[in-house]
Amino acid sequence: MPEDYDVGYRKPPMATRFKKGESGNPRGRPKKSLHAHRSQRTHMRDDFLRVTQQRVTVAGEDGNRSLTIQRAVIKGLVDRAIQGHVAWIARLWAVFKHYHLDREPDPKITFHRFTPALEKRLEALLNDEPFSRRATSLEEEEKQYRPTRDHVMDDLLLELQQPITITERGRSKRITKQEALLRTLVRQCLKGNTKAWDLFWAMSKHYELDQEPDKYLRTYRQRSPAELKEAIEKGWVKVGPDGAVLPSYTQ
Numbered sequence: 001m002p003e004d005y006d007v008g009y010r011k012p013p014m015a016t017r018f019k020k021g022e023s024g025n026p027r028g029r030p031k032k033s034l035h036a037h038r039s040q041r042t043h044m045r046d047d048f049l050r051v052t053q054q055r056v057t058v059a060g061e062d063g064n065r066s067l068t069i070q071r072a073v074i075k076g077l078v079d080r081a082i083q084g085h086v087a088w089i090a091r092l093w094a095v096f097k098h099y100h101l102d103r104e105p106d107p108k109i110t111f112h113r114f115t116p117a118l119e120k121r122l123e124a125l126l127n128d129e130p131f132s133r134r135a136t137s138l139e140e141e142e143k144q145y146r147p148t149r150d151h152v153m154d155d156l157l158l159e160l161q162q163p164i165t166i167t168e169r170g171r172s173k174r175i176t177k178q179e180a181l182l183r184t185l186v187r188q189c190l191k192g193n194t195k196a197w198d199l200f201w202a203m204s205k206h207y208e209l210d211q212e213p214d215k216y217l218r219t220y221r222q223r224s225p226a227e228l229k230e231a232i233e234k235g236w237v238k239v240g241p242d243g244a245v246l247p248s249y250t251q
Contacts, residue, residue, distance in 0.1 A: 053069070053070065056072055061164055068155075078092065078156075082184050086193055086196045117145060160178040160181070162176065162177050185199065
């Protein structure tokens with residue numbers, strides 16, 4: 001270093017300067033893994049569940065309610081359908097069929113949860129083990145098997161059975177949202193909405209309401225004179241004293 005060289009602003013010491021021909025960062029910038037983003041990511045399903053299970057406050061007829069976003073989305077679907085949006089009624093009908101809720105409900109069906117904790121209880125009873133000692137621990141153990149979310153089908157059924165107040169002939173009436181939904185569909189049909197009619201007809205055929213409701217109704221084709229003469233000769237029908245044709249059940 002020259003004797004007249006003063007270390008200061010923009011004059012670093014000569015010993016710490018980068019040497020000519022050598023990099024100031026010998027290790028270099030660390031290289032990124034080429035496809036690390038494919039594995040080091042969050043699963044869409046996990047994020048979807050996390051978002052749908054968050055709770056929001058929703059205003060309702062009976063006041064504010066705290067609902068999961070999943071239930072709030074179902075509520076919005078049902079409410080928009082009741083308001084007369086036929087496209088939303090069709091979407092709701094598609095979800096309804098997806099879960100086979102269009103079938104006749106069976107009141108004899110009951111649901112029971114059989115968890116590993118309950119299995120241990122039964123095993124202890126079969127082996128005549130003192131169960132009271134393990135009761136507390138098994139109660140705590142069973143908590144880990146509780147579901148972390150509600151079924152979309154249950155949210156839909158609960159929302160459709162929610163009561164709402166309507167005005168009919170000047171009087172207030174409480175009905176379920178499911179009935180209000182069908183009333184809306186019929187009202188749109190009466191207004192001449194073709195999409196509402198297509199959905200109404202599709203539901204009618206789905207429930208076989210387009211079929212003859214009188215199961216005892218029979219068709220009858222009148223015989224021609226030649227056919228009637230042949231039937232009398234062969235004994236298929238009989239003729240009474242007054243000349244009237246009587247039905248015969250023996251051929």
